[in-house]
Amino acid sequence: MTSSDPFANPPVPETRLRVPSADGTQINVEVHGPAGAPTVVLIHGWTCRISFWAPVIEALRSGTPALRVVAYDQRGHGESEIPGTGAYSVPILVEDLRAVLDATLGDGEQAVLAGHSMGGMTIMAAADDAAILGRAGGVVLCSTGFANLPGSSSVVPGLKRLPKANRAAHRFLLTSTLPIGPITPISRSAMKHTALGPKSSRQLQKANARIIAACKPKPRAGWGRVLSELDVTTHIGKLDVPTSVVFGTSDRLTPAAAHAQAIADALPRFAGMTTLTGLGHMTPMEAPDVVSSVIRQRVHAMVTAGEVAEAAKGPDHE
Template sequence: MTASVFDLPATRRTHSVRSADGTSIHVEEYGPESGTAPTVVLIHGWTCSTLFWAPLIHELAGEYRVVAYDQRGHGGSGTPRRGGYGTGALADDLTAVLESAVVGDEKVVLVGHSMGGMTAMAAGDRAAVQSRTAAVLLASTGSGRLLAEAAVLPPRVRSKRVRDAFHRFLLVSSAPLGPQSAVTRAALKYGILGAASSRELVAATARIVHACGRRQRAGWGRVLAGLNLDAGVSALRVPTAVLVGGADKLTPPVHAHGMAARLSRFAGLTELPGLGHMTPLEAPAAVAGVVRTLVEDHLRPGAQVKEETA
């Protein structure tokens, strides 16, 4: 049977780290060993897991060391205790992963999708993250105002009160998704994928999202509903690129343009026409291209000299 691009390749190493509050964070490594190739660290979004990154890992692991981890409450990572949901906890977890995965004076490129991008923003002022990061890609994400800017409801629903209430319900509801069905797959396709998404892509997305526990989903949804990380965008002092799907209903392009305007070292905006919120699943080659540019420009030997003389 031919392996699907939506299945993870064999890991080179799997381990766990302890975050500041003791929560166990599951970490996977792919590709070359540490010190033999540039390192890219992948941070997934809400209701996802390392499985979300499978297509991108297939694109990158042949040339880069790829480190991916499950956000707390997702995949193989521990479920946080009461009070363990928040942007500070996300920053703590990323700090713990980088302190474990980055050796000596090595630096990495961070790739954060959705809540993963918010994690990079939340950790932007952490010395342990700053010293280990060469560049960042913020993919399909936003720094705040998620309820106000979401576009899941069609434009004909003009009431701001109705729109905000509906989008809040989507985030904070702990209602079970149940088993995959034609209805749930259609809803996911409409809400988070581009209209031209294949049946295989929709099924892969449903497999990832349905695996997230409903209590964990709601816990993080409450955090996202009140998100304000504008200061975190400004705290990112390394070259930072932004990527968004042109048809993203959860974090529409207005977020990408807003972050681009606030970044101190803006490294370019990529908008992928017709794509939804799950850009690394929908267009892994395009996302990989942006990652490669960041690696070659800011992480390869000689890149620092190139930056200083530019």
């Protein structure tokens, strides 16, 4: 990369795909790293795009061992198609993930699924989908929630003691079609308050604002309406895959007190919690080295489990 800002100059993929989902919506997919290496699938959150993962992608595809990284733009984000009215729902999140896995994984191949925010909710919602669950050799959930997102958020100061007002204010923020841009020092500061930890660098603040502001109002509001009512509580206990949880202690959108520990307690195969003190909601941007390390731990466990399973079959197995 030629710039010190990895989000402005993200890694160039080996392959780009246009993958049709079940309803025909075209999903933009990038594939990085060597063919044949263990695969990681990265699923970004609301108002983000593939470049949100830029430092994580670079760390995973260039580290030792080099991994194959699949990343896609959620519909309505980045270079994926913006669908028509009504084409936003929790089942559609799952359909899009299934389409990406079908297009990028071979028969019987597993991958580690790593999701941030709405991407983590996508993975939890997919726990009911046997085809997706069978392809998940491990999961990493970063800064995500499972229910009552407007009521648990703390972006708007002073409303936590007024539950109805807090929920209404945060539902408005989720569902509004008001434009975010142009980016100014004031709007950049507001987006920092919303999504980043208090000590985030100026460069990170600029990248965060640029990524969020690039999301068009229509899909932002469409997905915001889904998130305002989302409840995947009953799905978490079905996510029968080794799963790591990552959260920042200054997350205002999916506060750890309301979500992280409850998710960990409900997971059938909880594989550890990583606490990032002082960091906000955008943990893969704020601490890409830590997030990449957690993902690599899950990849190592997936590969080791596969080797043990192969050895158990015996030398005469075909």
